[in-house]
Amino acid sequence: MVHGEIWTIKELFTYPNEYIYWSVQIVMYPFMTGLVAGAFVLSSLYHVFGIKELKDIARFALVFSFALLFAAPMPIVLHLQWPFRGINVMMTPHFTSAIAAFGIVFFTYGAIVASELWFLYRKHFVVKALALREMQDKTMPQWAEYLLYCTLTLGSYDVSEESIHRDEKAIKVLAGVGIPVACFLHGYAGFIFGSVKANALWMTPLMPVIFIMSAVVSGIALCMLTYILVMEYRKYMIKRARKPWQMSLEEVKGAELHVVKMTSKYLVLFLVLAITLELLDLIFRGYTAVKSWDVLRSVIYDRDFYDIFIMQYGIGNLIPLLLFLLPGLTIRRTVLGVLLVLFGVFMMRWNVVIGGQAFSLTFAGFMHYHLPIVPHDWETFKEGLGGALSIFVMPFVLFYFISKVFPVFGEAKQGH
Amino acid sequence: MISRRKFLKYSLIGAAGMAVPAGMTIVQGGTPEEARNKGLRWVFLVDTHKCVGCGLCVKACKQENEIPYDANVSRTWVERYVLTKDGEIHADSPKAARDGFISPDIDEGHGHKKVIKPEDISKAFFVPKLCNQCENPPCVQVCPVGATYQAKDGVVLVDRTWCIGCGYCIMACPYGVRFFHPVYHTAEKCNFCYHRISAGMKPACVEACPFGARRIGNILDPNDPVTQVIENDRVAVLKEEYGTKPQVYYIGLSKEVK
Numbered sequence: 001m002v003h004g005e006i007w008t009i010k011e012l013f014t015y016p017n018e019y020i021y022w023s024v025q026i027v028m029y030p031f032m033t034g035l036v037a038g039a040f041v042l043s044s045l046y047h048v049f050g051i052k053e054l055k056d057i058a059r060f061a062l063v064f065s066f067a068l069l070f071a072a073p074m075p076i077v078l079h080l081q082w083p084f085r086g087i088n089v090m091m092t093p094h095f096t097s098a099i100a101a102f103g104i105v106f107f108t109y110g111a112i113v114a115s116e117l118w119f120l121y122r123k124h125f126v127v128k129a130l131a132l133r134e135m136q137d138k139t140m141p142q143w144a145e146y147l148l149y150c151t152l153t154l155g156s157y158d159v160s161e162e163s164i165h166r167d168e169k170a171i172k173v174l175a176g177v178g179i180p181v182a183c184f185l186h187g188y189a190g191f192i193f194g195s196v197k198a199n200a201l202w203m204t205p206l207m208p209v210i211f212i213m214s215a216v217v218s219g220i221a222l223c224m225l226t227y228i229l230v231m232e233y234r235k236y237m238i239k240r241a242r243k244p245w246q247m248s249l250e251e252v253k254g255a256e257l258h259v260v261k262m263t264s265k266y267l268v269l270f271l272v273l274a275i276t277l278e279l280l281d282l283i284f285r286g287y288t289a290v291k292s293w294d295v296l297r298s299v300i301y302d303r304d305f306y307d308i309f310i311m312q313y314g315i316g317n318l319i320p321l322l323l324f325l326l327p328g329l330t331i332r333r334t335v336l337g338v339l340l341v342l343f344g345v346f347m348m349r350w351n352v353v354i355g356g357q358a359f360s361l362t363f364a365g366f367m368h369y370h371l372p373i374v375p376h377d378w379e380t381f382k383e384g385l386g387g388a389l390s391i392f393v394m395p396f397v398l399f400y401f402i403s404k405v406f407p408v409f410g411e412a413k414q415g416h
Numbered sequence: 417m418i419s420r421r422k423f424l425k426y427s428l429i430g431a432a433g434m435a436v437p438a439g440m441t442i443v444q445g446g447t448p449e450e451a452r453n454k455g456l457r458w459v460f461l462v463d464t465h466k467c468v469g470c471g472l473c474v475k476a477c478k479q480e481n482e483i484p485y486d487a488n489v490s491r492t493w494v495e496r497y498v499l500t501k502d503g504e505i506h507a508d509s510p511k512a513a514r515d516g517f518i519s520p521d522i523d524e525g526h527g528h529k530k531v532i533k534p535e536d537i538s539k540a541f542f543v544p545k546l547c548n549q550c551e552n553p554p555c556v557q558v559c560p561v562g563a564t565y566q567a568k569d570g571v572v573l574v575d576r577t578w579c580i581g582c583g584y585c586i587m588a589c590p591y592g593v594r595f596f597h598p599v600y601h602t603a604e605k606c607n608f609c610y611h612r613i614s615a616g617m618k619p620a621c622v623e624a625c626p627f628g629a630r631r632i633g634n635i636l637d638p639n640d641p642v643t644q645v646i647e648n649d650r651v652a653v654l655k656e657e658y659g660t661k662p663q664v665y666y667i668g669l670s671k672e673v674k
Contacts (some may be wrong), residue, residue, distance in 0.1 A: 002489045010525040013674065014495045015545075015592030016512040021583040044599040072429040081581020088580055094562035099584055102560070197554060197658055198590035291657075361592045362674035364507060365525065369632075 003081065009371045015367035020357045022385045025079035027353045028391045030189045030211060031218070031346055032072045035395070037186040038219010039065035039114065040178055045266065047116075053262035056255065059120065060230075060408045061223045066113050067399035073106065075391050078382040096198065098192040105345035109178070109185050116156070116174040119167045121406050125152040126159050148405070186215040189352040190375055193352060200292030200363075201299070201356040206281050213274035218345035220267045221338040224260060226399070228335055230409065260334050264324050271341065275317050278348070295363040303366060304358060308351050316344015428623045440595060454637055456569045457663075459635040460542050461651070464668040466629035469494050469542040471516035476624030478514065480609060482599075489595040490514065491606040492546040494619055497672055498522060500536045517542075543673050546621070547572065547593045547606035548654065548662030555585035555594060555605075564603060570663060571610055576602045590658045608632060614624045635663070 002020030041059045045051045046058035077083045093100040095285040129149035133136070137145060187208035193199075194207025231252060238249050282300070285293060300308060354369045372384030381387055418426075477492045478485055493512035495624065499505055509525040522530040553572050556564055563578040564585055579602035586594040586603060597604040609619035617623075622630045632644025645651070645667070652669040653662045666673075 002487050002598050003601065005488060011528075012524050013509075016509050016526065017489050017586075017595035018592050021586050021596070060673040076582070079582070080526075081583075081596060082579070085578070085580040088561040088563075088578060092562050092578070094559055096557045097560040097584065098558065099560035099582065124620055192584075196558075196587055277422070360591060362507070364674055 003379075006371055007383075009368040010365065011368070011369065012359075012360075012365035013362050014017055014360035014367060015362060018360055018367065020354065020367055020369045022353055022357060023079070023369065024385075024388045025075040025383055025391070027346070027349045028075040028388050029072075029079070030186070030193075030215075030353075032068065032075060032184050032391065032395075033189050033214030034211065034218045034345065034349075035222050036065055036068040036072050036109075036219070037182040037212070037215045038217065038221075039068060039223050040182040040219070041216050042220050042223050042263070042266070044175040044179050044182075047171055048179065051262075054258065054266075056259045057223060057227050060227055062113070062120065063116060063221075063225060063403060063406045063408050064226060064395070064399055065219075066117055066406075067402050068395045069110055069113060069396055071394040073102075074394060076102075077393070078387050092333070097193055098188060101188065105181070105188060109181050112178045112181055117406060118177065119170045119174070122153065122156065122167055123159050123164060124407070126157050127151050129153050130157070143223060152405070155300045166407050182338055183212050187212045193356070199356050200296055200359075202352065204281055204309065205353075206277055210274065210277045210281065210399060213270055213277060214345050214348055216270040217267060218273050218342055220263060220270065220346070221341040224263050224267065224334065225338045225342070226396075227263075228256065228260065228331060228338075232331075234409070246321060247353055257331060261329055264329060264334060265335070267338075267341065268321065268324050271317065271321060275313070275321075292363060295359045299355060299358050304351060304355050308355070312344055312347040312351055316340055316347050320344065322376075455634070457635045458549065458569050458571055458613060459633055459642065459646065460549070460608065460664040461631045461633060461645055462664060462666050463629050463631075464541060464543050464666055464670075467494065467544055468541040468627060469496055469513060469517045470626070471513040472624045472626065473544060473621035473630060474512050474514045476620040477606070477609075480612075480620035483604070484598050485514075487598045488512075489598065490602075491593070491604070492544065495543045495545060495673070496522075496540070497543065497670070498532055498540045499538050499672060501538045502536070506530060507531060507672075507674065513645065518655060539670075541668075543666070543669070544621075545591070545593070545654075546664060547608070548591055548660065548664045549608060551661035552659060554588040554590070554658070554660055555603075558584045559645065560590040567610070571607050571613075572605070573607055573610060574603050574605060576600050578601050583590045590660065591662075599671065624665060633672050634661040 002019065004021050004023070007023060008019040010018070042054065043065065044062035046054040077086055080086055089100060091104045093103065097102065129146065129152075132142060132146035132149060135142065135146075185242040190208035190211030193211075194204055195204040196202045235249060235252055235256075238252065285296060320337040320340040323333050323340070326333075357367055357369070359366055371388075372380035375381035375384050375386050444540075454613070471494060474490055475491055477483070478490060481491055483490060488511065491514035492508050495507055495509045496513070496517050497505065497507045505638060506522045510517070510519075510523040519529070520532070520534075522532060523605050524530050548570050551570065553566060555570060556566055559565075560582060561578055561580055563580070564572060565575070565576045566572050576597075581596065581601055583596070583603070586596070589605075594603055594605045596602065607620075609617075614618055619630075619632055622632055633640040633646075634644065635643050637643055638647075646665050650668065651665040651667055653665060654673070655662070
């Protein structure tokens with residue numbers, strides 16, 4: 001069977017070679033890079049603009065962004081017909097292609113996040129390394145830990161007030177430089193689609209901007225969700241009287257709600273911006289009504305109506321907007337809100353990627369995508385529900401391990 | 417400390433070393449423009465009046481280029497357009513017209529057939545399609561690794577050993593000529609049977625067409641019969657609005673053609 005044939009149903013007049021070639025992994029790709037960029041922007045709001053209310057979530061967002069960073073290129077790898085040739089992009093980058101810059105942008109961004117993390121956690125590494133050095137009769141895992149922290153200090157053991165102050169400065173600069181790079185990382189994911197002139201739905205200069213806005217929305221939402229989950233876990237631990245942390249139950253509760261309320265304001269701001277731009281795009285297409293509008297209209301208002309207006313704008317945008325704007329925000333309402341926001345952003349990616357292939361290049365036929373749910377071979381797994389879920393779970397698993405080295409709460413109090 | 421003499425010596429060696437690859441490029445005469453100067457740019461000419469939709473071109477292409485016979489992809493195909501008196505346009509290309517158009521019913525995909533009464537038809541015709549070997553090929557522009565490239569004589573080729581299979585070129589082509597090869601899993605497309613035309617033969621589809629609806633020529637040769645038709649007759653190209661500068665010319669192209 002030809003690649004794409006198994007999940008594509010063709011209707012009316014389509015060219016013989018047309019199939020849904022870009023499937024669920026290409027939906028996951030902008031979704032994941034969006035989360036990376038969004039999480040980073042959230043952390044920078046504190047480090048660069050000094051928004052104190054976001055202090056607690058900023059450190060967390062940065063570490064989570066680092067975990068997401070490793071997961072971001074994975075959808076592409078699962079999508080490629082020749083995954084092991086993916087490295088060719090680094091060896092012979094063809095710079096007229098939007099994808100060719102991926103390696104460079106990605107690694108630049110990765111370097112910025114990694115260095116910012118290093119400055120943020122340098123003191124923690126030094127304290128850890130020195131404590132382990134003092135320790136007598138180290139066991140094998142402790143030796144390994146000692147070596148790890150020694151390596152992570154990069155030989156810089158100066159933790160005087162002056163040098164910590166310099167670290168803070170460096171963090172500020174890196175966070176500042178990171179914002180445009182994060183926006184570029186994701187904006188250019190939008191450019192990959194927006195520059196395809198053959199695709200009537202994708203081709204708009206607004207695409208990169210829309211992608212950045214929804215990226216920030218999704219990044220903030222995911223950070224809030226994970227933050228709440230971690231805080232709930234802490235509350236649970238305190239209730240069980242194991243007291244691994246110093247704060248009382250009320251203090252944790254108060255801090256949690258305060259952070260959530262502040263962050264939700266920024267979420268709403270970017271959500272409104274994203275919706276405005278998307279609606280502008282839609283109105284503009286209808287108003288100018290160029291050649292492709294007939295087929296686009298039947299996709300947007302008829303075939304994909306449910307996915308676009310009910311799932312994306314209704315459940316994913318309008319309901320969470322109301323949830324956040326109604327007075328007396330609670331943690332439960334926030335959890336529901338951010339889950340819906342994440343779903344809404346995913347549906348937006350879906351409607352762009354899959355919706356863009358829902359109509360034929362003939363403008364006289366349609367293609368339906370059927371996501372493979374039960375895999376019966378490797379291809380239907382990696383480009384099906386299983387593959388998409390694996391990608392989604394990946395950053396959480398990575399975060400679990402990364403946060404062992406970069407503690408996000410509690411013992412990292414000595415940081416900034 | 418490096419002495420001035422040594423510095424000059426090494427600089428000269430370095431410069432000479434760099435000049436070698438630069439010189440090689442000049443000797444090989446790399447750019448497409450230089451090839452054009454030598455006078456070769458392949459173009460294709462389709463006379464839609466002559467096409468009867470027999471599909472022999474598609475059959476020949478599949479066999480010549482080793483595209484699995486039953487796979488639902490093809491480097492070339494033939495479209496049938498049936499316009500009814502109520503102004504409706506019906507079009508199809510069942511199995512890329514590999515077996516010709518054996519049923520008068522229009523294939524609407526997913527097993528549906530549209531029955532059209534002969535008395536309702538206002539006009540009907542066939543249009544063969546193949547890669548346009550664009551002068552400004554969007555597929556080459558978007559390939560992230562440079563695995564697809566334009567040869568000096570204008571034909572766009574794919575390097576199967578370097579293609580990563582991302583599908584960006586497939587998305588970028590407004591004509592839908594690209595697909596993943598079912599065996600090699602790399603981007604695949606019509607290349608005017610490059611192995612044949614480079615050896616002085618004609619493409620398989622041109623050879624197979626019993627009616628002379630398909631012809632290939634060199635636009636830079638003023639005496640080429642194909643060039644003379646393009647220069648002296650009224651011809652059209654497909655989807656000019658994309659700015660791709662397609663190089664497959666059509667005689668008798670109708671506005672309904674997608």
